[in-house]
Amino acid sequence: MKKRSATDVLPAEGGLGNEPLLTVDNLHVEFHTRAGIVRAVNGVSYSLSAGETLAVLGESGSGKSVTAQAIMGILDMPPAVIPKGEIRFHGTNLLTLSEEGRTQVRGERIAMIFQDALSALNPVFTVGWQISEMFRVHRGMSKRDGMKKAVELMDKVRIPAARQRVNDYPHQFSGGMRQRIMIAMSIALDPEVLIADEPTTALDVTVQAQIMELLAELQRESNMGLILITHDLGVVADVADKISVMYAGRIVENAPVHDIYKAPAHPYSKGLLDSIPRVDHKGQELYAIKGLPPNLLDMPTGCAFHPRCPYRQDNCVTDVPPLYEISGVRSSACHYWREVLDGSRG
Amino acid sequence: MGRYVIRRLLQAIPVLLGSTFLIFCTVYALPGDPVMILGGERRIDPVLAAQLREQYGLNDPLIVQYWNYISGVFVGDFGETFQGVQVADLFAGKFQVTIQLAVTALIIEALVGLGLGLYAALRRGRWQDHAVLALTLLLVSVPTLVSGFVLQLVLGVKLKTELGIDFFPISGTEAGWRSFLVPGFVLAGTSIAYLVRLTRTSLMETLRADYIRTAVAKGMPRSRVLGRHALRNSLIPLVTYLGADLGTLMGGAVITEAIFNLNGIGQQLFQSVARRENAVVVGVVTVLVLVYLLANLIVDLLYAVLDPRIRYE
Numbered sequence: 001m002k003k004r005s006a007t008d009v010l011p012a013e014g015g016l017g018n019e020p021l022l023t024v025d026n027l028h029v030e031f032h033t034r035a036g037i038v039r040a041v042n043g044v045s046y047s048l049s050a051g052e053t054l055a056v057l058g059e060s061g062s063g064k065s066v067t068a069q070a071i072m073g074i075l076d077m078p079p080a081v082i083p084k085g086e087i088r089f090h091g092t093n094l095l096t097l098s099e100e101g102r103t104q105v106r107g108e109r110i111a112m113i114f115q116d117a118l119s120a121l122n123p124v125f126t127v128g129w130q131i132s133e134m135f136r137v138h139r140g141m142s143k144r145d146g147m148k149k150a151v152e153l154m155d156k157v158r159i160p161a162a163r164q165r166v167n168d169y170p171h172q173f174s175g176g177m178r179q180r181i182m183i184a185m186s187i188a189l190d191p192e193v194l195i196a197d198e199p200t201t202a203l204d205v206t207v208q209a210q211i212m213e214l215l216a217e218l219q220r221e222s223n224m225g226l227i228l229i230t231h232d233l234g235v236v237a238d239v240a241d242k243i244s245v246m247y248a249g250r251i252v253e254n255a256p257v258h259d260i261y262k263a264p265a266h267p268y269s270k271g272l273l274d275s276i277p278r279v280d281h282k283g284q285e286l287y288a289i290k291g292l293p294p295n296l297l298d299m300p301t302g303c304a305f306h307p308r309c310p311y312r313q314d315n316c317v318t319d320v321p322p323l324y325e326i327s328g329v330r331s332s333a334c335h336y337w338r339e340v341l342d343g344s345r346g
Numbered sequence: 347m348g349r350y351v352i353r354r355l356l357q358a359i360p361v362l363l364g365s366t367f368l369i370f371c372t373v374y375a376l377p378g379d380p381v382m383i384l385g386g387e388r389r390i391d392p393v394l395a396a397q398l399r400e401q402y403g404l405n406d407p408l409i410v411q412y413w414n415y416i417s418g419v420f421v422g423d424f425g426e427t428f429q430g431v432q433v434a435d436l437f438a439g440k441f442q443v444t445i446q447l448a449v450t451a452l453i454i455e456a457l458v459g460l461g462l463g464l465y466a467a468l469r470r471g472r473w474q475d476h477a478v479l480a481l482t483l484l485l486v487s488v489p490t491l492v493s494g495f496v497l498q499l500v501l502g503v504k505l506k507t508e509l510g511i512d513f514f515p516i517s518g519t520e521a522g523w524r525s526f527l528v529p530g531f532v533l534a535g536t537s538i539a540y541l542v543r544l545t546r547t548s549l550m551e552t553l554r555a556d557y558i559r560t561a562v563a564k565g566m567p568r569s570r571v572l573g574r575h576a577l578r579n580s581l582i583p584l585v586t587y588l589g590a591d592l593g594t595l596m597g598g599a600v601i602t603e604a605i606f607n608l609n610g611i612g613q614q615l616f617q618s619v620a621r622r623e624n625a626v627v628v629g630v631v632t633v634l635v636l637v638y639l640l641a642n643l644i645v646d647l648l649y650a651v652l653d654p655r656i657r658y659e
């Protein structure tokens with residue numbers, strides 16, 4: 001196949017057509033390691049439109065970050081291999097784009113924020129340098145203009161005394177401020193899609209709320225699509241439009257946020273929701289999903305969740321459930337989604 | 347910063363005293379009487395010997411001898427040899443030769459070591475990487491004596507007789523900086539090997555860091571990710587090694603100087619130990635310790651330049 005560069009094929013911003021902004025379609029990612037093939041992502045599909053917030057939920061190791069890294073094109077290949085699937089951005093499959101084309105998309109049109117801002121920022125350069133680099137490299141701006149832009153951005157993400165602090169190094173900031181710097185850097189070029197991979201996990205609770213608020217606000221302002229990867233169901237309810245729940249490298253449920261809170265359609269989503277501590281259940285024992293996440297080197301047959309599933313029937317052990325469409329916006333990868341849905345309504 | 351430098355220089359004084367005293371004791375403890383060795387085969391008249399011992403203070407207790415010596419050093423007087431030559435004069439030209447040799451070696455080490463190390467890291471796991479690693483094994487396992495004579499023969503002699511290229515002199519320092527290229531490489535051999543491996547590991551380590559992933563995610567081209575984001579971080583541990591190595595190179599120049607007939611401090615040290623010229627031996631060591639301390643200070647200052655998390659006040 002002839003490799004194409006991004007400018008040839010990607011329509012300018014806004015030229016959307018019917019396609020959503022970003023579509024992940026049946027994505028597979030494996031890691032070829034000494035111990036064997038780790039199937040980290042086994043058929044993930046989700047989509048994102050402009051101005052929309054998609055929350056991606058799931059236990060540790062379920063493949064949330066690997067999917068995000070595949071979208072960004074920052075997986076180390078090898079050991080990573082993408083044997084199947086498409087990631088379409090404005091209808092163009094990013095996976096078949098040339099490296100040059102991808103570099104133009106990265107940072108410029110799809111940006112990413114990482115969990116631990118301290119290790120994600122380079123310790124030997126000032127924050128101003130790191131933010132203004134976006135303008136210098138992508139826009140050919142001069143050092144001075146770049147720095148001016150950096151100060152503006154730091155103001156925008158509400159870092160106090162931005163002008164004085166622009167020449168400080170990452171280690172001189174608090175955790176929350178560092179994450180703000182990360183955010184400033186990621187939104188520098190007005191990306192159309194922002195992927196935030198557990199942006200608040202490393203922070204304490206009050207700071208978490210502020211960062212989430214900031215992200216939501218920035219998103220509203222610029223109409224970005226936001227993919228929010230998180231463990232924290234509490235956060236999701238307030239900011240997300242829709243949710244994709246992942247288990248063992250697969251999407252088990254896609255749903256608008258209110259629907260899933262009202263009535264989950266997959267036993268795993270139900271387990272996740274039941275394990276949130278709730279005020280009205282005070283004093284009761286917290287629910288926890290029984291069993292352990294599967295070993296990705298040796299996946300269970302049939303539905304990967306069957307060893308832990310209270311709804312299990314015989315065919316769950318042998319048949320891999322497809323994503324059953326429940327409604328136009330909802331789907332569940334459970335053979336017995338009707339029962340689950342009814343059960344959680346009742 | 348200025349105060350830090352002054353504090354470090356003050357800290358150097360006890361280190362200097364301690365190390366010179368140790369070497370003083372060692373030389374003192376060597377078997378053989380310097381006055382008798384001075385006479386060589388002939389037996390020296392006992393009266394003259396006693397007079398010489400008195401004159402050079404060899405009858406004083408060790409600590410007094412040491413004090414007499416070291417108090418002179420602090421005002422730049424390194425004493426004189428039994429032949430009446432000022433040690434400081436003896437040093438003058440020779441230290442220059444050794445420093446030239448060591449600095450040439452250090453530059454070669456830095457260029458070759460960093461270059462090959464970075465190259466191997468970027469070609470990790472491929473044949474180029476394996477080839478570089480094999481080369482480092484070769485460098486460590488061939489003794490200076492062998493590599494010195496072989497390179498002298500090949501580059502100093504054969505190149506001229508076979509190909510007519512007269513670039514590397516066989517020995518001596520007449521050809522200026524060119525005289526130091528081959529000996530510099532020979533002297534740096536083992537250090538190059540270690541530096542290659544250290545560089546390779548350091549860059550590979552750095553490339554796994556989260557901030558490298560960030561740089562890629564920012565859409566930075568690969569050359570920039572490597573050259574700006576990774577390089578500086580991976581240089582930090584290497585600078586320490588290079589700085590410490592300057593002292594090692596100067597102290598280890600004895601054999602190389604002998605092979606290439608460079609009239610440096612190594613040669614002098616060798617002769618003076620044989621002749622029990624305590625003043626010279628201790629003098630050489632004192633200066634070497636000074637160089638070592640100075641190199642370390644520079645390394646620490648460079649560290650602060652490379653890594654903003656380190657601040658000295």
Ligand SMILES: Nc1ncnc2c1ncn2[C@@H]1O[C@H](COP(=O)(O)OP(=O)(O)OP(=O)(O)O)[C@@H](O)[C@H]1O
Binds near residue numbers: 033067079
């Ligand atoms: N470079 C790699 N080599 C081998 N396996 C890998 C590699 N990167 C990720 N994996 C595996 O892929 C699986 C999915 O990892 P991923 O980081 O996507 O999980 P996650 O859902 O983001 O979890 P967390 O909530 O802990 O961040 C994990 O089991 C992990 O061990």
Ligand SMILES: [Mg+2]
Binds near residue numbers: 065066197
């Ligand atoms: Mg993750």
